[in-house]
Amino acid sequence: MPRALFAARLVQARELRGLSQRALGDRMGLGKDKGSSRINRYEHQVTAVGFDNLDVLAKTLEVPAAYLLAESPEMADAILALAQVNRSQQADLAEVIKRLSTEPELLDQLRALVNPKSGP
Structure with missing residues (x-):
């Protein structure tokens, strides 16, 4: 695979x-x-x-x-997105991803901001 x-x-x-x-x-x-x-x-x-x-x-x-x-299209897309920003932004985004993975309510809030019609 x-x-x-x-x-x-x-x-x-x-x-x-x-x-x-x-x-x-x-x-x-x-x-x-x-x-x-x-x-x-x-x-x-x-x-x-x-x-x-x-x-x-x-x-x-x-x-x-x-x-x-990358193991999935989503992971591949995330890798490409990270590659397009500078190292400082990469560090910030890595920290955000860590927090989103441990605090599901933050992910729900972010989804609502990005796509207000979809909801959590």
Whole structure:
């Protein structure tokens, strides 16, 4: 299952950047033919990605490596959102998330602020 999640996230990130498998492989420095084959093998779960290539993939796609490994779409979205703010804001948001997970009434209040019609 983790390989399938990674493969799906890789396709999503690649398409988000408007890159073909060939273009992504080339940008990673693998060359067009070898790169295309390698990306195809990752996306079809034939080959697992190593940590070094994971880092290169993430940097090439301009996403955090954690995004490619996220266990759910919601977690992936949260990782991307955190990556778009500065470190100070990341620290603040991490603290908010911790509080929201331990104080359900705060989460209900936040939901009401974000979407007043839905309620808790």
